[in-house]
Every structure is written in C-alpha cells, then in structure tokens.
Amino acid sequence: MTRRCADWAALDLSLAPAGGPVAFCGDLGPESLLAAYRAGLYPFPAADPMLRDLNEALFEEQVADGRVALVGREDIDPYAVSWWSPDPRPVLPVAGMRLGRTLAKQVRNRAPWSTSLNRAFGEVVEACREGREPRWLTKELVDSLALLHESGWALSAEVWEDDALVGGVFGVRAGAVLSLDSMFHRRSNAAKVAVADLAARFGQVGGVLLDTQWDSPQTRGIGAGPLPRTRYLDLLHTSPDLPPPAAHPLPARRLAG
Template identity: 60%
Template sequence: MSRCPGWEALDVRDAAPDGPVAFSADLSPASLLAAYRAGVYPFPAADEYTSALNEVVFADQDRQGRIRLVGEESADPYAVSWWSPDPRPVLPVSATHLSRSLARRLRNRLAWSTSLDRRFERVVRECRAARVPQWLTEELIASLIRLHDLGHAHSVEVWEDGELVGGVFGVRVGSVFSMDSMFFHRSGASKVAVTDLAARFAQAGGELLDAQRDSPHVRSLGCVLVPREQYVRHLRRIARDNPPMPTATLPARRLAQPTESH
C-alpha cells in the first residue's frame, strides 16, 4: 500500500469519488482534526469482520496506490476507512431554512428551545444509538469529546420541556462545519438543530455546513452538491481563527421566518 506521512500531505483530488481514500487506525484527536482539515472524515469498522472485509475488497486499489495508508504502521489500519466523497453535499448557512409546515408548527404549537454545547457527549451517544453499523466507536467518541474540550467539536441540542428531543454534532474547521451525525426523538427536531446550527455558525463567520454523505435526508435540508476539489480549496483558503459561536439557550421559534419555503 502507498504510504502517506500525514493528512496534510494527502491529496484527495485524484482519489475514487465513492470509496475510501485512505486507511489509518489513528483516531487520536490530532489525527482526527488534521483529517477534517484535509477534507476527510473517518468511518471505523463496526467489528473485526468488517475490518477484514475492507482489506479483501480494497486490496487491489491499495496495491495500485489509489488508496493511501496514512501515518505509521499500526496493528490494523483497515479498522478505520477514511472518506472524501466527490461531489460533496454542503449547505450554505445563508440558504438554510425550515419548511413551511415545520415553521408553522414552531410558531403555533412547539415550545422548543435550542442550545450549543450543553450536552455534547449525550448528543453523540444519542446519534450512536440509532446507527447501524455503529461507526461511532468508543475510541472515536473519546477523541471527539477531546476535540470538544479543545473547542473544535460542537453540538446543538433541541429541548422540549427539559427533555432532549434532537441534536446534531460535528467538527468546525474555520468557516466550514462538518456535521458528523444528527438524531431526533420528535419529528422535525433534527432539522431544527441543523437550522439553529447554521444561524449560530453564521454569527461566528461560518459559511458552509458539510453533510459529508449525500442522501435524500440531507437534500431535504437544502444541501447542494459541489465538486470535491472545490470543497477542498475552500478548506485550504479559510482562516482558522474565527470567533466562537453564541452559546445562549434560545427559543426555536425564532428560526420560523414567515418567508420559509418548502
């Protein structure tokens, strides 16, 4: 397998558009943050079988140098695949809005509130509970919590009468916020979380929310597809000393603007 000394030296422009671009078992906070800055995010194998399957399926691409091994040799690099899809689904913060029906519910019935970084680990674990396979491994969660402690990873929470009913979390790189996962226990709560994140991020100089993987759900949020090269160029040119996002607990009703569209 072709080896790359670190994420800063990885060039994903010629990598496969719909498969892993690298393997590395290093999920340390430093490695994780460097990967996000390179436009790459992790997808740990849920078990040893999946790790072994990665090696079998991608062996030819490994030998051809189309997939890189990042960092020093580790016990099982195939335990974590790293992805950078092309095209990339992104949501400009200025274009983020709720559907008319959800905005109407917020104005008329739902007394929800939102917060930032109030329950980061709880949001991560709620996201994990609903995922199959469980790519949010304990090692990855520990690194994400450390990045949160360092001010790089954040969560938005949606509350109903003191109960956590939805949320989203991810990693900030300058004016890009890469959303790792979201969850909801009430219909519409994850969409409110994303819209609230966009509003707070915009106030802190943010420009794009990165949805990582394309799907009908992220399309329903308003995501558009951009070429991977354009996304990576954006990451490389942005400043990394943006101001912090506002943390106050706020009424979700403020997100329900009269001009919302479907």
C-alpha cells in the same frame, strides 16, 4: 512509504476515488482526527473485525497500486478505519438554510422549543449511536470527539422541550466549514431544527458551509446540494479559523422567520 496520520495535509486528493474510501489509517486520535477534517476527510471506523477484514479484501488491490492511500504508522492496523472525501461533496450553505413552511408553522405554534450549543454534547453523541448498525461511532472515535469538544473543535446543537432533549446534531468545525457527523430526533423534525440553529450560530461568526458528508434523501431534505471536491477543498484551505459560535440558549421560534 507511510506517513504519520497527523500529516493528512500531505495527501493529494486530486485523483482520489470519488465515491469510495480515499485512504485507510487506524489512528483515530484527536490530533489525527482534526487534521483529517482540515484536509477534507472524515472517518468511517469498522464496527467489528468482519468489517475490518472486508475493507482489506475489497481494497487491498487499490491500495497496492496507489489508488487508495495507506497512511500512518505500521504498528496501527490501517484497515480498521476507512477515510472518505466524496466528489461532489453534499453541502448546505449556511446562508441558505431555511425551515420549510410547514415546519416553520410547527415551530411557531407547538409547545415552545429552545435551542442551545454545547450544553449536552455527550448526550447528543450517545443518542446518535442508539440503535444504529453498523455502529461506526466506536468508543475510540467517541473518546476523540469528546477531546475535540473540550478544545472547542467539536460542537453540538440541541433542541429542548422544557427540560427534555428532543433533537440534536454534532460535528467538527474547520475554517469556514462545519462537518456534520450525525443527528437524531425524539420529536418530529427536531433534528432539522437543530441543524438550522447550528447554521444560524455558525453563520454569525463567519461560517459558510455545513458539510453533510453523505448524500442521501435525508440530507437533501434539509437542503444539501453537491459541491465539487476541488471547490470544497479550496474553501477549507483558504478560510481562517473562526471563533466559536455563541452558546447561550435561544428560542427555536426565531428560526421560523
């Protein structure tokens, strides 16, 4: 039996795959997207029909025997979007986010950088799309993220050199967790500074974790480490919604200690 996509909370992730998709659902609308983040999942849309067909070919047997869920209305192609909830989850404690010694020196000594929140959400998302294949940031997903941004759930942090945008990160907040979708840089280490800025601002309103979603050398390089999925889900399910972080511009050098 299928469920409406917004009912992600009814999905039992206790026995879901640890390192592959846990569900397929084609509904990328903003309500479905936010409900999925609140339930501990994030989307990976197929960038083209070939990748959509690959999803079905690789996972239809696991869907048939119930190891991977098929969620949503039958009139929306589920295999167009896979949904993930890794175990363990790579996370970065907000309180533990620090710039390394070399980067802190760079931030103190180079031409002054400033940071902001939500000043250029659309520009950050588009910069994260540039030159990346497969392009999982599809137009449908970007449109839904823009609507979540308008309602205060999707956030971006920006790094500026004078009036030039040189780095940024964006993600979706759910309770005490902020799930980072993507980041970019046009100056060395500007993305790390954006993450540090977002961690500082989110921590000031009670945020606990930044979720980096994918385990990689890049995410480990900013301090992410593994957290069992059960503990990650417990935090999501027990933490209240927080007020949005402060958005006023701030000097980046404050992050250098």
